[in-house]
Amino acid sequence: MSDTPINDFDTLQVHAGTEPDPATGARQVPIYQTTSYVFRDAEHAARLFGLEEVGYIYSRLTNPTVGALQNRMAALEGGAGAVCCSSGHAAQILALFPLMAPGRNVVVSTRLYGGTITQFSQTFKRFGWSARFVDFDDLDAIKAAIDEDTRAVFCETIANPGGYVTDLDAIAPIAAEAGVPLIVDNTTATAYLCRPIDHGATLVVSSMTKYLTGNGTVTGGVIVDSGTFDWSASDKFPSLSQPEPAYHGLNFHKTFGPAAFTFHGIAIGLRDLGMTLNPQAAHYTLMGIETLSLRMAKHIENAQKVAEWLEGHEAVAAVTYPGLDSSPYKDRAKRICPKGAGALFTIKLKGGYDSCVKFVESLKLFSHVANLGDARSLVIHSASTTHRQLTEDQQIAAGAAPDVVRLSIGIEGANDLIADLDQALKAAS
Ligand SMILES: *Cc1c(COP(=O)(O)O)cnc(C)c1O
Secondary structure: OOOOOOOOHHHHHHHOOOOOOOOOOOOOOOOOOOOEOOOOOHHHHHHHHOOOOOOOOEOOOOOHHHHHHHHHHHHHHOOOEEEEEOOHHHHHHHHHOOOOOOOOEEEEEOOOOHHHHHHHHOHHHHHOOEEEEEOOOOHHHHHHHOOOOEEEEEEEOEEOOOOEEOOHHHHHHHHHHHOOOEEEEOOOOHHHHOOHHHHOOOEEEEEOOOOOOOOOOOOOEEEEEOOOOOHHHOOOOHHHHOOEHHHOOEOHHHHHHHHHHHHHHHHHHHHHHOOOOOHHHHHHHHHHHOOHHHHHHHHHHHHHHHHHHHHOOOOEEEEOOOOOOOOOOHHHHHHHOOOOOOOEEEEEEOOHHHHHHHHHHHOOOOEEOOOOOOOOOEEEOHHHOOOOOOOHHHHHHOOOOOOEEEEEOOOOOHHHHHHHHHHHHHHHO
16 A cells, blocks of 8 residues: 555555555455465564564464455454454454453343344353343433443444444443443444444444445454553453463553454454454455445445335335434434445335235345345345244344344345335235
8 A cells, every 4th residue: 555644435445454465466465375374483483472473373363365354444444453253243252252251241232133132142141141132222221231240332333124223422431431342233334334433332343244245255254443442441351451361471451552452352362262264255355345335325325215115105014214204213324324324124014924925925136035235135034034033022122023024225226126126015915
């Protein structure tokens, strides 16, 4: 990259974190398909293992292709550093790992991706962790749920299955007051629509599987650290603020300052949990990110058109898109995601559960899949699939009631999408 500072998102998504390959001059980031790296000598190896010198040891920890993606994501989200990993779910575990211990809890929004609700409410228990689910529109309830054992507050920017925007500006001060980090899952907004760090988030996690790669080819995840949280302000985060026995007594915060969380995530998180992103996947994601702003702009334009059309349809009881005047979150969306309210929302069909199933089966251009954020338009009936493990009350709280269908609007022509929805709605009613 040139020496002049680059601030424009469109430029950063193409250039940030990468430069022509020093060995070959290759302009595109090479896929470093290697497990290990030859040490210059024994002294070099020792310095790398001691974290006295930053370099490559073994690809479970670091890899140049993955490193380029980490740098690019940190730049796009406005953070101090990033750690990539094998999936969005891995990113959530890896983000919490340095903060948590048996008996500790996380205060989380009820409006989350179904898989996250299951991970937090069930699998957490096996680590001795727990999650306290709270309506994040109720700020007093968030405050009341935080106690001495709370180690993070967690929510999604635009909550899956869509239609809900979290008031990050109101929640960040509550987490700060309690002395715990705010972790925001930014998967459905991406850094193009919202940079949670600018709204006070400490850590941003994303599934790169969705809009970042943007074409449904890889699973990947990333954690971006703002670098602004003072881990040493209390005794709540000993793995970061005190000598860490898992790394020969290294004090990460003292040694690495704003890069403490990133170094910990790699040197301990990836080393011991092994949720590593492979270089081929990193390459696909780097390719995807080069066009992120162009795709997101088209996703949003299409979502607005399709949502407005659906709202006027006689078979449709409700549309949750926050870009609609009827949405209770319209003003909040303008503040948190000023460029647009994403491309994910749900529709409620007058015909109920049976009509939803028939509708999903009748769509031709929309694919019925468990994914979102693809260039292609996608549909799913959340209650019978992604949110199936939840009780009906949890489904309703998460916005995935049995009479609701989730749409992820792609980048095709809006008129073709509307024609497909029209024929499927006719078939379903
Ligand atoms: C898909 C998704 C995840 C999980 O990501 P994977 O890459 O599938 O593990 C987490 N959060 C949200 C909001 C998602 O949409």
